[in-house]
Amino acid sequence: MKFILCNICYNKHKNWKSIERVNNMKETINRIRKFRNDRDWSQFHTPANLSKAISIEAGELLEEFLWDEENYNKEHVLEELADVMVYCIHMADSLGVDLEKIINSKMDKNEEKYPVEKAKGNSKKYTEL
Numbered sequence: 001m002k003f004i005l006c007n008i009c010y011n012k013h014k015n016w017k018s019i020e021r022v023n024n025m026k027e028t029i030n031r032i033r034k035f036r037n038d039r040d041w042s043q044f045h046t047p048a049n050l051s052k053a054i055s056i057e058a059g060e061l062l063e064e065f066l067w068d069e070e071n072y073n074k075e076h077v078l079e080e081l082a083d084v085m086v087y088c089i090h091m092a093d094s095l096g097v098d099l100e101k102i103i104n105s106k107m108d109k110n111e112e113k114y115p116v117e118k119a120k121g122n123s124k125k126y127t128e129l
Helices: 007-012 016-038 047-063 074-095 099-113
Strands: none
Touching (some): 016 074, 047 074, 074 099
């Protein structure tokens, strides 16, 4: 897919690859939705069910590191990570929210809670900074 950008867009997104990645992510999200819709699974994707699915998949991801944090099966880790992310995308759809908007909103809050000058190199919770 080719894009023609105005100077404002070009200056904002000088890295063409980042624009490509955004479009690829949108295509990936559409693929996830199509997979669900083709199977008529939306009926099962309630916020409660999706919360459970996210938790279960996150547990499976965590299990990959059980007993040995250094020697793990990277392929399995990536598959479980993908499962978590897919269910998170379904959750955003189920709630009718814009994923990009809620992530950016949360990042704004995180930047306020964890200012660089206080949080850099520090693992403490924001209430302890």
